[in-house]
Amino acid sequence: MRRQAIAMVGALVAALASGQTAEELVAKNIAARGGLANLKAIKSMRLTGMMTAGSQTLPSVLELKRPRMSRWEFSLDGQTAVQAFDGKSGWTWIPFVGQAEPQTMSEQDRKEAELQADIDGPLVEYKEKGSKIELLGHDAKVQPQDWKLKVTLKSGEVRFVYLDPKTFLQTSSIMTRNIDGVDVEIRSEVGDYRKVGSVVLPHSFTATSSDGGEMQSLKFDRIELDVPIDDSRFQMPVRALAPNAPAPTPVVG
Numbered sequence: 391m392r393r394q395a396i397a398m399v400g401a402l403v404a405a406l407a408s409g410q411t412a413e414e415l416v417a418k419n420i421a422a423r424g425g426l427a428n429l430k431a432i433k434s435m436r437l438t439g440m441m442t443a444g445s446q447t448l449p450s451v452l453e454l455k456r457p458r459m460s461r462w463e464f465s466l467d468g469q470t471a472v473q474a475f476d477g478k479s480g481w482t483w484i485p486f487v488g489q490a491e492p493q494t495m496s497e498q499d500r501k502e503a504e505l506q507a508d509i510d511g512p513l514v515e516y517k518e519k520g521s522k523i524e525l526l527g528h529d530a531k532v533q534p535q536d537w538k539l540k541v542t543l544k545s546g547e548v549r550f551v552y553l554d555p556k557t558f559l560q561t562s563s564i565m566t567r568n569i570d571g572v573d574v575e576i577r578s579e580v581g582d583y584r585k586v587g588s589v590v591l592p593h594s595f596t597a598t599s600s601d602g603g604e605m606q607s608l609k610f611d612r613i614e615l616d617v618p619i620d621d622s623r624f625q626m627p628v629r630a631l632a633p634n635a636p637a638p639t640p641v642v643g
Contacts, residue, residue, distance in 0.1 A: 412525040415537055416513050418558040424589030429510055432456075432589065436617045439593070439610035450608060459624040460507035474624050475503035481626040492626050498568070501545065511560075512541050513551065520544030532577075536561055559583055559590070575600040586613050 420426050434455040441450040441464050448464040461474040471484040472492070480495035480503040495503060505512070516523055526538040529552070536552040543549070549565040562579045582594035596607040 410525065410537065412523045412539060415525060415539065415553055415558065416516070416523060419513055419553055419560065422558045422590065426514065428588040429514060432509055433616050434619050435509060436614045436619070437610040438612045438614075439608060442605075442607045442609075444604040452608075452610075453619055453623065454507060454509050455619050455621075455624070456509060458504060458507040459621070460503060461624050473503070474626070475500070475507045476621070476624040476626070477507075479626070480504075483627075494626070502567075505543075512543070512549070513539075516541070526550075532564065533561055557583075560592070569601070572601065574603075582609070584613075587615050589615075 420429065423429060435453070437452040437454075439450055441448045446466065448466050450462070450464040452463075453461040458477050459475060461472065463470050463472050465471070466486050469485045471482070471486065473482045473484075473495075474480065475495075480500040481492045482495060482499075483489055483492040512519075512521060513523070521544055522542045524540040524542075526540050528534055528536065529538045529550075532538070532550075533552045535555055537555060539551045539553065541549050541551055547565070549563055551560055552562045553559065554561050560580050562577060564575060564577050566573050566575050568574070577598050577600075579596040580592045580594070583590050583592050591613055593610045593613065594607070595609075596605065598605050
């Protein structure tokens, strides 16, 4: 405990000595991503690529639409799974694990889906979202050169976001999830930033967990902005789809 306190004080002193504040770092991150106006101008987004889970590689499509809607598809052996959030409730349909029809998400999964459906991410307009951000300096155990931000969401959930000291783009984040009654630390690495239109977006995401679960990664080779996506794409189907039928993917005009 004493060592942790000393390390915390050292990190805060380093942050103060640098002249940086949490507010300034957030502003620099937003500027590096293209600026607030350009980020807020994005109404929808479609990301196409591949997901890797263990030894399996699956084609994947992620669709996002304001205000907070998301639909994630990934295919295996001719079947397509769906995880979606319509702004209020979430649902999943994963035929290759035995789900014969769409199912409502658990409350914990719904909360996570709602956060993931935020196109802007947790740093943009965080005060308006009811969040708090603190600068903790640097973390010798995780990306020691990066700035470490503690983000406390309105719900009370805490996640740590790391920013590159030169580009001010996010490099990783750490959060804790309760899985089957056990707290598990989830670490996500973010990278391969490329310019898309007027903004800069990451094309690579890798997640590892402290419980020894298999690593998962998403790599997108195409990101489209402001594509037309009907709201019905995010709503749970009234009738179940046939178990072997792939979920329909809209044609991009």
